[in-house]
């Protein structure tokens with residue numbers, strides 16, 4: 001593919017990362033994630049010339065499909081969700097290596113057929129026997145798929161070829177189950193063969209946290225307890241649970257996204273500078289900071305969990321969580337969670353990190369706001385600064401990707417009045433290059449064997465250690481608070497910050 005792609009400029013040194021001979025097997029290929037993200041990402045990689053000639057894509061699922069039906073499914077998913085234009089020549093090359101294997105996860109014959117298919121592709125497409133197995137399947141099925149890969153010799157790296165396992169989130173539902181799953185995984189795959197997905201790490205704006213902090217000189221000197229008042233990390237979604245009731249109920253907002261995405265954002269915001277940008281150095285710093293996270297003493301005071309009630313969103317009536325199809329009408333599952341954490345180290349002692357997430361909130365936005373202390377002394381009259389807020393650096397992760405710096409400025413005129421103003425960096429205005437979709441970046445990294453953007457076992461387990469006591473407390477404490485769909489969450493969450501003399505940002 002790379003050899004014939006006219007979009008690729010071979011002189012462009014910024015695009016040197018092309019995967020070597022390889023293939024990808026997607027388990028659960030008929031599922032939501034595969035259709036919306038994975039299959040389009042594979043096409044986009046091919047279209048950008050980042051996949052090798054002969055790249056192979058194998059779908060494994062229960063449907064009675066032939067190779068042609070699978071190809072049609074990929075085609076439809078690509079047309080609907082891919083980010084790059086559809087080009088016949090790229091598509092034509094991609095389908096040469098497309099195969100479908102029908103079966104269930106406990107079906108030994110299906111796994112034998114999968115092995116034969118991989119051998120056939122190796123000869124026909126020249127994959128070099130290098131295959132990544134992407135487990136885009138219900139989390140309860142992770143162990144059986146891993147064990148089947150072992151049983152049928154699919155995890156063996158013989159003759160210089162590589163085999164890798166890509167495991168979707170959530171990795172377990174608490175520390176114990178994560179440890180158990182880890183044991184199963186590492187009975188089959190060595191640590192460097194395992195890629196745990198946290199797709200937030202594949203987002204361009206999330207990687208930019210490290211660039212912002214460590215490639216510049218002006219932010220790092222003030223990135224500490226001497227200047228920072230608090231940090232707010234928000235991941236707000238306007239969607240409800242959609243068709244994912246079976247997965248979501250019993251899991252909830254905190255396990256779904258705080259344990260992984262939000263704690264990873266917090267780790268990148270709070271960690272020390274790594275010695276280099278390699279996977280071990282990054283993981284070491286993130287692990288240190290996650291290990292230093294301190295829970296509030298009073299979980300009733302400094303955490304909130306809630307469920308959306310019926311409300312209005314985007315001019316349309318939205319049902320409450322308990323009325324959603326497939327949800328237990330007595331469910332206590334959180335669709336909103338807010339927690340206050342601290343980091344017990346010299347840089348951050350005493351600085352609260354407020355994390356919040358929710359479904360059916362006012363709008364879709366993810367951001368990290370580093371909010372600074374007020375100036376220690378003001379030579380201006382009190383009235384001059386009445387409308388001056390706290391300075392802030394806001395990393396806008398999505399959807400309006402960029403960075404905002406908020407500070408006070410004199411209002412033009414003959415009197416002295418100071419008001420908040422913003423300086424803005426927007427990706428769309430500063431760069432002509434488009435950001436790859438997170439899954440595109442992560443799939444390429446798997447094929448390249450680059451594990452920088454994948455959380456390690458220790459990070460996953462430390463994150464559960466942080467969340468488990470909070471979940472246990474919520475289990476015991478009973479009824480979730482409520483918020484109408486389309487609002488910014490429950491009043492209890494506003495009260496939580498007000499008690500600290502602060503307030504949530506309204507992004």
Ligand SMILES: NC(=O)C1=CN([C@@H]2O[C@H](COP(=O)(O)OP(=O)(O)OC[C@H]3O[C@@H](n4cnc5c(N)ncnc54)[C@H](OP(=O)(O)O)[C@@H]3O)[C@@H](O)[C@H]2O)C=CC1
Nearest residue numbers: 028029030031032033034062104105136137139168169170
């Ligand atoms: N969807 C999303 O937005 C996100 C999903 N994820 C994670 O990705 C993974 C997949 O999620 P999602 O796509 O939403 O899930 P879906 O329920 O939509 O898809 C699950 C897939 O697994 C297949 N499957 C289930 N059981 C079996 C079985 N016994 N044998 C063979 N195939 C089986 C299904 O096949 P069939 O069609 O025949 O039922 C389907 O292809 C999960 O781990 C989820 O947590 C992570 C982030 C976001």
Ligand SMILES: O=C1O[C@H](COP(=O)(O)O)[C@@H](O)[C@H](O)[C@H]1O
Nearest residue numbers: 169199200237256257261366398
């Ligand atoms: O991992 C998940 O993320 C999605 C939100 O992803 P985003 O990239 O659109 O922010 C969330 O809807 C889903 O519940 C969760 O499992």
